[in-house]
Amino acid sequence: MSEKMKKIIKIAIIASLVSSAYSVRAQEDELSNDSHVTTSFVKRQVAQNMSIGRAVKSIVSNYPQEASAVVSTALDMYPDKYQEIIHAAISAQPMLTEDIVKIALEKNIASCANIVKTAINAEPSYVDFVVTAAANSTPEELNEIVRVAVITEPDSADFIVQSLAQQHPNKIVDILSSAIEAVPLVGEYVVETLLAIFPNDAESVVSTAVRESASERANVKRIIETAQNFGLDEESIYKYAKEGGATDEEITAALSEATEQR
Structure with missing residues (x-):
């Protein structure tokens, strides 16, 4: 290859690189016009x-x-x-994730439940960010947010309840009720989480969990065992579980089994 041809090829390559650089720069300028992305x-x-x-x-x-x-x-x-x-x-x-969920909710283009479900499915590991953003943007939808989130990602029920309870501590009972109603099996896990965060609310946590698990008596037993393993005294457990509708026989059996397993 002649020297002349080499120079021509070199010039062509440089021109191509310069053109690409200008193209990228033009896109960046269009995107970065006061943080406004143009429709075009x-x-x-x-x-x-x-x-x-x-x-x-x-x-x-x-x-x-x-x-x-x-x-x-x-x-x-x-x-x-x-x-x-x-x-x-x-x-x-x-x-x-949190910012994207907030934007979608502000647009009011779909129900809160559908937006929450879509966001969780996109990145399940960020479920706590999704529910927090949704609850802060639409607090009136809190119960539905809990329900959809727990159904969509039941393995993260404890994180979902924890995040929302910390953001809305006056809504603990509602959050717990919605979670267990949606997926009864998560009862023992969310109870353990809430007792750790809100030990002073043990009565409402245990009684609510027992009451919401009424249709699944095996879950009632596990919730009572969870309360005992957490360190609540038997007298308190009896009182709280009874308030939730548990029978004396159920409470006694659960406490005895939990003691034997220690």
Whole structure:
């Protein structure tokens, strides 16, 4: 290859790199105009990526600082695709889960329950951020938030209850009732969690848990055992469990078995 040809190729490569740099710079300028993502930019990305989900994921992955604006714009443009948008954004930047949930709720594009479920499915490990954001944005939906979250991610019921109870300590009974009503088997775990955080509310925690587990007598037994293992004295356990509807026989049997297992 002649020297002249080598120079031509070198110049072509440099020109290509410069052109790419200018293109990237232009995209950054468009995205960073007072943190406003233009509708035209999102539309172009949709055209290139074939779906709003892929477009959002691409932009948020490359420009995490613009995630809020991207999600807001995308939801305004394609409200019927909210599940795809939320899932894509959270998958791309899980740390921004709370912000993304808040934006979606503010848009009022779907029920709180559907938004919570979509966000949890996108990143189950951030379920506590999802429920906290949802409860703070729509406190009137607290019971429904608990119900949907526990059903969607039952293995994280203790984290869900813990996060919400700490944010709304005056709603402990409602939170506990909703969690156990949704998934009765989580009773013993959420009771243990709440007793650890709110030992002074042991009476309402134990009595509420027992009452809400009335249809599952085996769960009542486990809740009583949990209370004893936590360190509550037998007299208090009897009192609280009776308030919740447990029978003398159930309480005695549960306490005896828990003692034997120690």
